[in-house]
Amino acid sequence: MNRLFASAFALALSAGAVNAQTLTAVLNADIRSTNPGVNRDGNTDAVEMHMVEGLVGYAEDGSVGPLLAEKVEISPDGKTYTFRLRKGVKFHNGATMTSADVLWSWNRYMDPKTDWRCLSDLDGRSGLKVVSATAPDADTFVMEIDKPNGLFLDTLARADCGGTAVIHKDSVKADGSWDKPVGTGPFMLGEWKRGQSVQLLAFDQYVSPKGDKRDGYIGSKRPLVKEARFLVIPDAATVKAGLLAGSLDMALMPESDVPDLKNAPNVTLAIAPNPVRHSLIIQTRDPLMKNQALRQAIAAAIDFPELVANVSNGLGKPNNSPVYMTSKYYGEAEKQGFKYDPAAAKALLQKAGYKGEKITILANKRSSVPSFNTAVIAQAMMQAVGINAEIEVLEWATQLDRYNKGNYQMQAFSYSSRFDPALGFEQISGPKDKQPRKVWEDPEALALIDKSMVVTDPAERQKLFDELHKRFIEQVPTIFTHNDLDIIAHSKRVTGVTPWASQLRLWEVSVAK
């Protein structure tokens, strides 16, 4: 049967079974597997995080906090991490979690046969190396790394690493192959109908981390419904219809659907920015674009409030900083962005000795990013101050190839989420000789970024990020325009929905009778 039939059928089913204890959420594509951090994508991670938990997890503001650990102690030399485990945490099969399970899970991830996505981030290949992992007693787990690193816990918490989840041995079959997740999360895996739906069942013996409210992947995480279901519906129009009809409870929606949904009587919208950063990246090695005054002129030529309002249906706010708006490090310094000043732009063009050379902006027409619209508006604004800007529309794969090769003048590009600003800076910066895709290669900035990765003290890191931001705005290696928005449309019978990290979280969400 085709998917359309399948989804219409699923809609029909859920409509028939509307029940106070069933929460119906939407995925735009099926999950790839139930194996955390192995065969995955964004949807897979989102579902996985309901079933499994790691020692640490991300909070809403992008910092890392204890999850299965009660607390984490870091030795003065920054190399030894001691995790004190929470007591009485149960796996879905009823077994109590101990440090032996943590060790077993860790050893499984470090086995190349597991094919764990983040193995190379922790075995020394990418710099960070875990030298030893031990379980001195039932409630303590100790890890030692080769040199101090401010991002070690971040890596463990990453959703694409499956949160380095602690799972029970029963998760794998006798031959070592993956069976199903037997984790400690608020929901257990029910039935997974490939291509159609993933059913989650509330875990009665769930022990929530401390906190009176939900906070990213940590905080209060109680399952408040008996059963939750993710329906796979790729077509946004079908999802919209289902929401309006009341047969779907919650879904992430594109900005273009906001006008329609805003007026619907039974639907509420929850909107929040996420760490995805939309930008116009610049090739600073291009013979023309290496001219800093020209880059500053471009930045001054763009009216950001106007541009952002137009590409985000009036919902977004400009943010020129590489640090995203909801980060705990987004402070006063980061709010100082580029200034729209056409006169200054013209003066800068003079200073740059610009003589009308053509500047090509690459863009693509994917509906999930504002690439094309950003390029069109930026082009018009650049032309208004006398810059000869052109747009070349590429198919996304081709544009990405040009990005990886560094072969462009400007691109309307979107950077994926990085919770920690250090990683956000690292994402765009580095020596182009080794990695042509990087946009910023100021050696002093690179040194500051390296430092921010080692330092663990928040105040000290804030200073580093402020300094980096200032240099970034000065040098204009790239122009960030705004952060992406998560828009969750949900039924009015559902309470407790908050958007975060482009994922649907079903814990702490309840359904009215």
Next chain:
Amino acid sequence: MFRFALTRIGMALPTLLIVAVSVFVLIRLIPGDPAQLMLGDLATPASLADLRGRLGLDQSLPVQFGIWFGHVLHGDFGQSISSQQAVLPLILQRFAVSAQIVLVAVLLASLFAVPAGVIAAWKQDSSLDIGLVSAATLLLSIPTFWLGLLLLLFFGLKLGWLPVVGYVSIAENAKAGLLYLIMPILTLFLHEMGVILRMARASTLEVLRLDYITHARAKGLSESAVLWRHAFKNAFGPTWTLIGLVLGNLLGGIAVVETVFTIPGLGRLLVDAIFARDYPVIQGCMLFVAFTYVLVNLVIDLCYPVFDPRVTAQ
């Protein structure tokens, strides 16, 4: 007849081989590869090399082709890179979606258009003929995707952009699902009506000029008897051939209609696979489409004698 079929299939084999090779080469010429797409802005040179190795993209093109083609000969079309589903079942599943739309649309269109075409030819140059031909020309001049958009607009405006607003029961949902199929079928139906009507009219006109029709008329048979007993039967042969061609082309070109109505059919699968650089899926789809095309033509040729007595007589 059996031997004829075998020879024809044998003749098609080089064509399919050329299709396989040229698709393989063409698709590798396009910038970008699936490894880059899967990693996006996370790609480091090391992780790219690693993933390319795992996908077997680090080998030379002839070796990659050899491996893939060897598997195809054993009936194994491989696995999609992006969804990891087996390619052949995926193609068949999507093909079923496209085929149901195309077959229903062409069948319905033929039911109306063939008789209309015959009548138009019979009443050649009458105002009825001119009216029918004009209408047909108009229909086939409207691009299907625009027609589709107009239908969406109409139903959208009329029913509030989508058919299911407000209260929903199971019955209403089933209707909604059906409506998703009705619009693309209607779109193709209207378009193909124009095409088929003109073809049917042309073939009938040709037959009407043949000697034996003049004979039949001379024998004093009534006009309608001549028309239905001789002309219609004989005109159906060429029309049938052309309907077959329409089918073959539609299966390849339905991607646009599927895009308008967001239908997960074969055309959309192929287009998405091209954008995702999902090599096994692209190669499998192209081979499948070319094979279907050859097959449809073969079936048409085999059926030809059934409809056209002149062929068997020779």
Next chain:
Amino acid sequence: MSGDGTMTRSSTMSGERRLKLPAPNALVGGTLIAILLAAAGTGALWTPYDPLKLSFREKLVAPNALHWLGTDEFGRDVLSRLMAGAATSVWISILTVTLAVVMGTTIGLFSGYMRGWTDRVIMAFNDALLAFPGILLALGLLAVLGANKYGIIVALGIAYTPSVARVVRGTVLSLREREFIAASRVMGNGEGFTMLRHILPNCIAPLTVLATSMFGYVLLAESALSFLGLGVPPPAPTWGNMLAGSRPYIDQAAWLGIFPGLCISLTLLGINLLGDALRDKLDPRMRGSR
């Protein structure tokens, strides 16, 4: 003519006998095409507004006295864009058809005249290309060549070459054994001379008919490609990318899709009518092509 812009051979095969009157279809078709050419000519030189000028205060304005056909999502004047688009679309179509005809004729003549293994190999390739859905072949080629004006011309030109090659080869094969060709040979004329002097002129009639309908297909294919996500890069308007780009706004601003669609439809209608009239006049034996 599945509406996807691929060449279906059905059109070239129908060989219909047309109405006998001094072709009202030629009249209507001719008028439509004349309007198109006039609009394209004007659009290339002058438009009421700058077709690329954004105006944020006038986004998605419905047709009114200032903007007769309304404005688009960037506040650009739709009428101006349609006129400028006509120029681009006509230009692309002409170049594409020329390219396909030149390449196809060369291949067809060569293949038909050589016969034997050369012919068989060339035609095997030709058939393989025909077995691709034309639009998807063009899509793949366009991805390789880059989606710009010239990429689309080359991609569609290549995609349509096999149809031309087939028609020409068919004509050549049917002519080869005719007396006047044999006579030319007996008179001691070289193969090349015979080919150009006697065979090529006989291909002109079927080629004219084919080229006329191809002109329409290119227009369709260009918009179909835009629809599938790869067409002429959008800031510069073509009817195809205007129509494709209207989709997200279909419920808010119907005029965005209606007018370019209407232009494409009317042009296709004109071309189809004109093609019918031409075919009546020239009545080529198109059936030799298969």
